[in-house]
Amino acid sequence: MPINSSTPGIAAGRLPVDQIAAGFSDLDPPLSDHEALVAADRCYFCYDAPCTTACPTSIDIPLFIRQIATGTPEAAARTIFAQNVLGGICARVCPTETLCEEACVRETAEGEPVQIGRLQRYATDKLIFGGVQPFARAAETGRKIAVVGAGPAGLACAHRLAMHGHSVTIYDARPKGGGLNEYGIAAYKATDDFAQAELDWLMKIGGITIEYGRRLGNDLTLAALQEAHDAVFLGMGLAGVNAVALEGEHDGIESAVDWIASMRQSADKTDVPVGRNVVVIGGGMTAVDAAVQSKLLGAETVTIAYRRDQAAMPASGYEQDLATSKGVRLLFNAAPKALGPGEITLARTATKGGKLAETGEDITLPADQVLLAIGQTLAGAPEVLALDGGKIAITGPGRSSVPGIWAGGDCAAGGEDLTVTAVAEGRDAAEDIHASLMGGA
Amino acid sequence: MADLRSNFLGIKSPNPFWLASAPPTDKEYNVRRAFEAGWGGVVWKTLGEEGPPVVNVSGPRYGAIHGADRRLLGLNNIELITDRPLEVNLREIKAVKRDWPDRALVVSLMVPCEQEPWEKILKAVEETGADGVELNFGCPHGMAERGMGSAVGQVPEYIEMVTRWVRNATRMPVIVKLTPNITNILYPAEAAMRGGADAVSLINTINSITSVDIDSFCPEPSIDGKGAHGGYCGPAVKPIALNMVAEIARNAETANLPISGIGGVTTWRDAVEFMTLGAGNVQVCTAAMTYGFKIVQEMISGLSQYMDEKGFTSIDEIVGRAVPNVKDWNELNLNFVTKAVIDQDTCIQCGRCYAACEDTSHQAIAMSEDRIFTVKDEECVACNLCVNVCPVEDCITMKELPLGALDERTGRKVEPYLNWPNHPNNTPANCGWDPEPAE
Numbered sequence: 095m096p097i098n099s100s101t102p103g104i105a106a107g108r109l110p111v112d113q114i115a116a117g118f119s120d121l122d123p124p125l126s127d128h129e130a131l132v133a134a135d136r137c138y139f140c141y142d143a144p145c146t147t148a149c150p151t152s153i154d155i156p157l158f159i160r161q162i163a164t165g166t167p168e169a170a171a172r173t174i175f176a177q178n179v180l181g182g183i184c185a186r187v188c189p190t191e192t193l194c195e196e197a198c199v200r201e202t203a204e205g206e207p208v209q210i211g212r213l214q215r216y217a218t219d220k221l222i223f224g225g226v227q228p229f230a231r232a233a234e235t236g237r238k239i240a241v242v243g244a245g246p247a248g249l250a251c252a253h254r255l256a257m258h259g260h261s262v263t264i265y266d267a268r269p270k271g272g273g274l275n276e277y278g279i280a281a282y283k284a285t286d287d288f289a290q291a292e293l294d295w296l297m298k299i300g301g302i303t304i305e306y307g308r309r310l311g312n313d314l315t316l317a318a319l320q321e322a323h324d325a326v327f328l329g330m331g332l333a334g335v336n337a338v339a340l341e342g343e344h345d346g347i348e349s350a351v352d353w354i355a356s357m358r359q360s361a362d363k364t365d366v367p368v369g370r371n372v373v374v375i376g377g378g379m380t381a382v383d384a385a386v387q388s389k390l391l392g393a394e395t396v397t398i399a400y401r402r403d404q405a406a407m408p409a410s411g412y413e414q415d416l417a418t419s420k421g422v423r424l425l426f427n428a429a430p431k432a433l434g435p436g437e438i439t440l441a442r443t444a445t446k447g448g449k450l451a452e453t454g455e456d457i458t459l460p461a462d463q464v465l466l467a468i469g470q471t472l473a474g475a476p477e478v479l480a481l482d483g484g485k486i487a488i489t490g491p492g493r494s495s496v497p498g499i500w501a502g503g504d505c506a507a508g509g510e511d512l513t514v515t516a517v518a519e520g521r522d523a524a525e526d527i528h529a530s531l532m533g534g535a
Numbered sequence: 536m537a538d539l540r541s542n543f544l545g546i547k548s549p550n551p552f553w554l555a556s557a558p559p560t561d562k563e564y565n566v567r568r569a570f571e572a573g574w575g576g577v578v579w580k581t582l583g584e585e586g587p588p589v590v591n592v593s594g595p596r597y598g599a600i601h602g603a604d605r606r607l608l609g610l611n612n613i614e615l616i617t618d619r620p621l622e623v624n625l626r627e628i629k630a631v632k633r634d635w636p637d638r639a640l641v642v643s644l645m646v647p648c649e650q651e652p653w654e655k656i657l658k659a660v661e662e663t664g665a666d667g668v669e670l671n672f673g674c675p676h677g678m679a680e681r682g683m684g685s686a687v688g689q690v691p692e693y694i695e696m697v698t699r700w701v702r703n704a705t706r707m708p709v710i711v712k713l714t715p716n717i718t719n720i721l722y723p724a725e726a727a728m729r730g731g732a733d734a735v736s737l738i739n740t741i742n743s744i745t746s747v748d749i750d751s752f753c754p755e756p757s758i759d760g761k762g763a764h765g766g767y768c769g770p771a772v773k774p775i776a777l778n779m780v781a782e783i784a785r786n787a788e789t790a791n792l793p794i795s796g797i798g799g800v801t802t803w804r805d806a807v808e809f810m811t812l813g814a815g816n817v818q819v820c821t822a823a824m825t826y827g828f829k830i831v832q833e834m835i836s837g838l839s840q841y842m843d844e845k846g847f848t849s850i851d852e853i854v855g856r857a858v859p860n861v862k863d864w865n866e867l868n869l870n871f872v873t874k875a876v877i878d879q880d881t882c883i884q885c886g887r888c889y890a891a892c893e894d895t896s897h898q899a900i901a902m903s904e905d906r907i908f909t910v911k912d913e914e915c916v917a918c919n920l921c922v923n924v925c926p927v928e929d930c931i932t933m934k935e936l937p938l939g940a941l942d943e944r945t946g947r948k949v950e951p952y953l954n955w956p957n958h959p960n961n962t963p964a965n966c967g968w969d970p971e972p973a974e
Contacts, residue, residue, distance in 0.1 A: 140884075140887065143886075
């Protein structure tokens with residue numbers, strides 16, 4: 095019998111290759127020139143614009159949209175990249191509905207914000223796919239900086255340091271760069287190998303080398319990095335995943351992060367195993383990404399089980415709508431309790447007096463595959479560094495407790511764990527490193 | 536449904552919406568479509584002398600100015616008068632008028648500045664049964680260089696002379712179409728009146744270069760790498776046209792001269808505005824060229840609804856209604872004080888009013904840390920710029936201070952009417968206007 099959505103257990107190739115390809119195509123296709131002009135025309139060019147204030151990297155949004163409207167998307171891209179060199183991926187993955195577009199005055203006026211994210215993609219694609227790196231390196235300073243992690247924080251930091259004329263070596267544990275852009279985010283948000291295209295484009299600045307397969311802690315020690323470099327920036331993200339202790343046995347339980355990482359590396363996704371009935375535990379973006387992609391691979395039923403109510407769900411309303419539009423069921427007030435062969439039992443919960451408590455009622459769902467998306471942890475942080483809430487403690491622009499070591503992105507304490515936040519932290523740390531190395535000159 | 540019937544110089548039409556002499560009225564086919572769509576009348580595209588017709592460029596004839604989303608705001612053309620043989624046009628005019636007796640059909644004319652060609656063509660037009668003629672003294676390109684069109688319209692003596700020839704040669708109503716490419720519209724209007732015109736129509740198009748190709752360095756529309764100025768029309772010229780219509784309507788000598796209003800009429804509302812300033816009817820071109828003939832349906836329904844809401848039973852009740860309120864600046868009340876008021880419930884906090892006022896005006900809008908914008912009455916000169924740049928309709932309004940109220944900007948109480956001639960600052964040193972009695 096051919097494999098399909100109803101095939102029991104966990105199986106790859108539940109859908110024909112073309113159907114999978116269609117499902118994993120661009121979630122928001124690029125704007126055409128005409129669409130971009132129409133969309134740009136809607137911007138009011140606000141004073142001290144709320145969208146810019148809402149952007150963690152403070153992109154001058156009214157200016158770049160006006161540059162698009164006047165026929166110079168290349169200039170628009172420069173405006174974006176000056177604040178956010180990963181403006182290409184951010185245009186694709188930013189939760190704009192809770193950032194710039196939520197703040198847009200046309201959201202206030204009409205419930206329809208200017209399509210800032212898509213306009214940003216329109217502009218940035220011009221330079222990235224045009225192969226134009228708009229920044230030039232300053233004169234070589236002779237300073238060497240180590241960056242750990244080639245994800246958004248590390249790349250933003252490295253690019254800014256290279257611009258200032260420093261020599262940067264990036265060490266990354268994986269065989270490819272890009273971090274979560276390559277291994278984490280949903281495939282339909284960054285199609286056509288975008289993370290690698292963006293990385294290649296970013297590297298055109300010069301002065302940056304990347305060493306792959308170099309994980310901090312193995313052959314690479316913080317002490318050795320400090321010895322060989324004038325400064326160190328840590329942006330290695332969160333390599334560990336939270337665990338949950340559940341009664342019973344289940345042979346299809348896996349970390350959603352790991353499942354997505356291997357799924358992302360599959361060329362046509364027909365070889366990615368997915369359960370007939372999938373239950374994703376969690377309530378954030380990773381949960382939504384895992385659930386939607388399970389469905390796109392042909393799972394018959396996919397349920398996101400979140401222990402709190404809908405109002406508390408970290409995934410935005412937009413992400414929740416995306417999930418339900420793809421056929422994912424959202425189950426709220428359902429905390430994982432026990433596992434059994436092909437099933438999971440969830441305890442129903444309620445918030446009483448501000449505290450989450452089980453109601454005593456259980457629900458058991460068929461579950462060939464259980465994906466855990468209950469958060470990630472900093473694994474193997476160098477002991478010398480002070481931590482804060484399990485992450486590297488920082489003050490100001492990413493200064494760790496050890497002089498000469500900066501940190502940013504998901505591995506650093508504070509801030510939201512968003513790509514755009516990581517970019518801002520990497521960039522700001524780079525400026526601080528530059529100032530400290532050059533004596534404020 | 537209000538009674539929209541129009542009687543302009545005795546020319547009757549079911550509504551006051553005519554198509555202006557222009558490409559939409561160049562052929563029987565177009566005019567029949569216009570009448571089927573509901574247009575009250577047309578002014579047939581300008582006829583020239585018998586003989587080989589003029590030749591148009593075979594490259595682009597139009598240039599354009601666009602607003603947001605490519606909304607066409609202004610159109611420029613370098614087309615000439617009809618390039619079809621006179622006898623063909625006359626035959627078609629006769630056929631259309633025969634089939635559409637209830638619609639106005641006026642024929643636009645332009646022949647050399649000699650008496651005989653005018654007399655000859657008028658005779659030919661009379662035989663078609665057309666309702667009247669419009670003398671094209673306005674076309675600013677191509678024909679002007681040949682001593683016709685605006686070359687006549689820019690010399691009041693020529694206008695008077697030709698109009699008199701025409702007046703004496705025909706029983707048909709004579710409308711003189713005026714060019715705006717002059718310093719004072721009253722000179723040509725008065726000349727037309729002296730010559731015996733039954734009415735004037737205005738404005739014709741404005742000399743213009745709409746854009747320049749900044750790669751080829753050629754003005755648009757480009758004809759083989761070269762460009763010539765054209766005639767500008769469309770919504771962008773409406774304010775210029777309204778002013779010229781009003782100037783004629785409020786000028787004592789021409790106050791009773793009927794006016795056919797032309798220039799950027801796009802909606803029923805534009806038509807009403809022209810009529811309140813003295814136009815007996817309106818002529819439309821660019822709006823039809825942009826959207827097709829069907830727009831007349833909106834004009835008809837809009838005018839009808841407006842008249843019903845106002846209780847007007849005839850369009851004559853609209854014509855000229857705003858003319859008494861058009862004044863010279865020195866008749867305005869300098870003691871009239873208003874202040875901008877921002878409605879916080881509808882404000883979307885874009886800050887455009889703040890940028891405009893803070894950067895370019897009087898620093899009269901305050902911005903709080905949480906983006907609440909409020910007017911500083913002690914600074915507000917009531918310039919209205921904030922109202923004009925605000926993207927939300929009616930969010931910012933101008934509130935009138937009643938007599939006796941304190942104007943916080945000047946520290947003085949609002950006093951009764953005072954115009955500049957009677958103002959204490961009106962001294963010979965700074966102006967020299969003679970004081971006039973207050974109203």
